[in-house]
Amino acid sequence: xxxxxxxxxxxIIFGENKTEKVGNYLRxxxxxxxxxxxxxxxxxxxxxxxNSLKLNNINYVEKGGVKxxxxxxxxxxxxxxxxxxxxxxxxxxxxxxxxxxxxxxAAGYYYENDVWDFFVNKAKxxxxxxxxxxxxLSATASEMNSGAVITNEDTKQKFNINADSLFPTVSIxxxxxxxxxxxxQVANGCVDAMIHLLEGYFTKNYENTPIQDGFVEVLLRTIxxxxxxxxxxxxxxxxxxxxxxxxxxALNGLTTAGIGNYGFPNHMIGHSLSAIYDIAHAHSLSxxxxxxxxxxxxxxxxRIVQLGKAVFNESxxxxxxxxxxxxxxxxxxxxxxxxxxxxxxxxPMIAENAVALAKKWQLNDYTVEVIAKxxxxxx
Amino acid sequence: xxxxxxxxxxxIIFGENKTEKVGNYLRxxxxxxxxxxxxxxxxxxxxxxxNSLKLNNINYVEKGGVKxxxxxxxxxxxxxxxxxxxxxxxxxxxxxxxxxxxxxxAAGYYYENDVWDFFVNKAKxxxxxxxxxxxxLSATASEMNSGAVITNEDTKQKFNINADSLFPTVSIxxxxxxxxxxxxQVANGCVDAMIHLLEGYFTKNYENTPIQDGFVEVLLRTIxxxxxxxxxxxxxxxxxxxxxxxxxxALNGLTTAGIGNYGFPNHMIGHSLSAIYDIAHAHSLSxxxxxxxxxxxxxxxxRIVQLGKAVFNESxxxxxxxxxxxxxxxxxxxxxxxxxxxxxxxxPMIAENAVALAKKWQLNDYTVEVIAKxxxxxx
Numbered sequence: 209x210x211x212x213x214x215x216x217x218x219x220i221i222f223g224e225n226k227t228e229k230v231g232n233y234l235r236x237x238x239x240x241x242x243x244x245x246x247x248x249x250x251x252x253x254x255x256x257x258x259n260s261l262k263l264n265n266i267n268y269v270e271k272g273g274v275k276x277x278x279x280x281x282x283x284x285x286x287x288x289x290x291x292x293x294x295x296x297x298x299x300x301x302x303x304x305x306x307x308x309x310x311x312x313x314a315a316g317y318y319y320e321n322d323v324w325d326f327f328v329n330k331a332k333x334x335x336x337x338x339x340x341x342x343x344x345l346s347a348t349a350s351e352m353n354s355g356a357v358i359t360n361e362d363t364k365q366k367f368n369i370n371a372d373s374l375f376p377t378v379s380i381x382x383x384x385x386x387x388x389x390x391x392x393q394v395a396n397g398c399v400d401a402m403i404h405l406l407e408g409y410f411t412k413n414y415e416n417t418p419i420q421d422g423f424v425e426v427l428l429r430t431i432x433x434x435x436x437x438x439x440x441x442x443x444x445x446x447x448x449x450x451x452x453x454x455x456x457x458a459l460n461g462l463t464t465a466g467i468g469n470y471g472f473p474n475h476m477i478g479h480s481l482s483a484i485y486d487i488a489h490a491h492s493l494s495x496x497x498x499x500x501x502x503x504x505x506x507x508x509x510x511r512i513v514q515l516g517k518a519v520f521n522e523s524x525x526x527x528x529x530x531x532x533x534x535x536x537x538x539x540x541x542x543x544x545x546x547x548x549x550x551x552x553x554x555x556p557m558i559a560e561n562a563v564a565l566a567k568k569w570q571l572n573d574y575t576v577e578v579i580a581k582x583x584x585x586x587x
Numbered sequence: 588x589x590x591x592x593x594x595x596x597x598x599i600i601f602g603e604n605k606t607e608k609v610g611n612y613l614r615x616x617x618x619x620x621x622x623x624x625x626x627x628x629x630x631x632x633x634x635x636x637x638n639s640l641k642l643n644n645i646n647y648v649e650k651g652g653v654k655x656x657x658x659x660x661x662x663x664x665x666x667x668x669x670x671x672x673x674x675x676x677x678x679x680x681x682x683x684x685x686x687x688x689x690x691x692x693a694a695g696y697y698y699e700n701d702v703w704d705f706f707v708n709k710a711k712x713x714x715x716x717x718x719x720x721x722x723x724l725s726a727t728a729s730e731m732n733s734g735a736v737i738t739n740e741d742t743k744q745k746f747n748i749n750a751d752s753l754f755p756t757v758s759i760x761x762x763x764x765x766x767x768x769x770x771x772q773v774a775n776g777c778v779d780a781m782i783h784l785l786e787g788y789f790t791k792n793y794e795n796t797p798i799q800d801g802f803v804e805v806l807l808r809t810i811x812x813x814x815x816x817x818x819x820x821x822x823x824x825x826x827x828x829x830x831x832x833x834x835x836x837a838l839n840g841l842t843t844a845g846i847g848n849y850g851f852p853n854h855m856i857g858h859s860l861s862a863i864y865d866i867a868h869a870h871s872l873s874x875x876x877x878x879x880x881x882x883x884x885x886x887x888x889x890r891i892v893q894l895g896k897a898v899f900n901e902s903x904x905x906x907x908x909x910x911x912x913x914x915x916x917x918x919x920x921x922x923x924x925x926x927x928x929x930x931x932x933x934x935p936m937i938a939e940n941a942v943a944l945a946k947k948w949q950l951n952d953y954t955v956e957v958i959a960k961x962x963x964x965x966x
Contacts, residue, residue: 215596426797465601466828
């Protein structure tokens with residue numbers, strides 16, 4: 209085991225009909241209620257939240273309209289709004305996009321200059337507003353971690369921040385809230401959570417990590433199995449619940465504590481695809497990951513076999529990669545650039561874009577040439 | 588999945604040479620430094636801690652002498668000492684006995700009446716001193732949970748407390764600190780951690796829990812494998828490290844979140860054996876658990892088989908129980924009452940003692956007769 213610090217103070221309130229209780233957990237005089245495109249107004253979640261806020265005499269102002277791949281201009285605008293309203297807490301009702309936006313706003317609230325400074329390491333997050341979450345989409349684990357990813361539309365950069373003060377104080381995980389998540393978004397959440405697990409599993413620099421390997425394998429099996437169950441029956445409570453908790457555990461620090469240095473090379477390349485083409489984060493990953501595995505086939509062969517045996521009932525490395533691709537196809541996500549209508553002529557341009565993030569994340573082996581070679585394997 | 592709340596704010600600092608840094612994490616003007624029988628003065632841990640406290644200008648007073656199966660009289664005495672010294676933090680350097688004593692003292696410090704009130708549900712813990720830990724013995728997971736167990740020597744009751752304010756603020760897990768733990772205590776820690784996992788695994792009242800089952804199985808495999816490695820080579824860093832982190836995760840709330848109601852019937856009976864005969868907690872468990880499994884053979888058969896397949900490479904239920912017993916024997920712990928020189932004539936008396944805790948823990952099926960029948964299977 210390698211040295212690590214594990215710290216995760218987020219309180220998880222998990223279960224049916226917990227959304228109605230959100231007001232019991234909120235502390236503060238004036239809360240900024242944030243959400244996305246308004247689906248919560250159709251499926252009843254909005255009403256449940258508002259009722260609970262009113263029941264608990266919590267003042268609030270609203271800001272809806274967060275987009276998938278959330279953008280910096282919205283964050284900046286909302287920071288100004290939040291400052292003018294003198295809020296003292298944020299309640300994010302949504303998935304990763306809403307929570308990540310809330311985190312950026314929570315950090316920017318106490319900062320004099322432009323919030324993007326945090327993303328380009330020009331400033332350090334010292335303080336943030338308390339964040340509360342009602343999760344409506346399982347995928348990013350932002351509900352139980354201290355990170356956030358925002359896209360700067362001007363510079364076409366999808367960058368991240370991380371700070372202890374960004375852990376949500378309380379996150380409500382009510383599986384019923386995900387009953388109306390459509391199949392394509394279920395599949396995206398599945399890919400997202402899987403790749404979170406697989407990045408650490410394949411890039412860690414320490415061998416002897418049976419606990420972390422075992423946990424990753426358990427979570428992968430659960431996520432893949434329950435995704436199929438949800439696609440068959442969207443109101444299967446246990447399937448939604450097991451999927452929800454697995455996705456949260458997939459990026460809350462548990463599976464990476466002790467594995468040493470590891471990286472997110474698939475995210476690094478994927479973020480460029482999302483920033484340039486605005487394709488779903490998960491699609492960028494389901495395209496990049498099989499290519500990345502093929503590129504690393506020789507030096508990762510043993511681990512691919514371990515994954516095959518533990519998760520895919522398969523002891524051959526090449527067949528394991530094919531089973532990953534088959535699984536992705538079976539849930540309807542793209543597995544190469546043509547599937548997403550991305551022309552291979554764009555590869556040099558994508559690689560140029562990605563290498564900026566490679567530098568930020570100190571993925572020093574990933575030159576423009578290497579990234580281009582990986583993307584060639586996705587043609 | 589059943590509804591649950593998961594909350595665990597303890598910060599874990601894991602790794603080699605982290606003990607020397609303990610002073611960096613402590614906050615407070617006057618710390619009570621607690622430890623056990625003084626082994627830390629022989630193996631150098633005491634000096635490392637003291638140096639770090641001095642380097643960080645931290646005032647402290649000392650209280651050594653905590654015994655295994657820690658006792659109430661010591662806790663009461665130390666609360667008085669702590670009050671007279673006006674301390675504002677406790678640093679526990681030791682294993683579960685020292686940490687549990689520190690927790691009871693931390694809670695009693697702010698309470699006007701007798702601390703035992705908390706144990707018999709006469710009072711609720713509202714506030715506690717911050718607790719810091721340098722772990723020297725892996726077994727109880729007290730370093731990352733909010734519980735503590737203390738024995739009242741007068742009433743022969745081994746009872747527990749639990750409160751959010753009892754989570755240690757920071758726990759330092761330095762595997763090197765366990766290099767000098769002798770083989771018999773390694774075996775005890777192994778049993779302790781195993782039974783923590785198996786109690787939930789076998790008594791949970793909800794079936795569909797693949798994440799929690801999977802995590803338990805991973806941790807059991809790791810604990811059993813690494814125990815054997817440690818017994819062969821006590822300074823095997825990875826074995827000590829994997830064992831240490833597994834034992835912590837075995838009772839930090841992770842494996843039981845979502846499994847519904849579950850109980851600690853083996854601990855309930857075992858605590859009586861420890862309270863009456865002062866035998867090691869782990870020995871009480873390695874004696875009771877095989878008997879408890881046999882008593883529950885018919886209604887737990889499927890789960891025994893699941894355990895057998897996942898952990899013991901065994902698909903027969905009876906053979907799985909035998910393999911558990913064989914494993915216990917192989918690491919040198921008793922597996923029945925005669926092994927611990929306990930006369931079967933004492934069974935009615937033990938059962939009478941245990942039933943008080945059965946009532947406290949609402950294990951309502953465990954009448955004196957049932958407990959006696961289980962103990963008969965340990966003869």
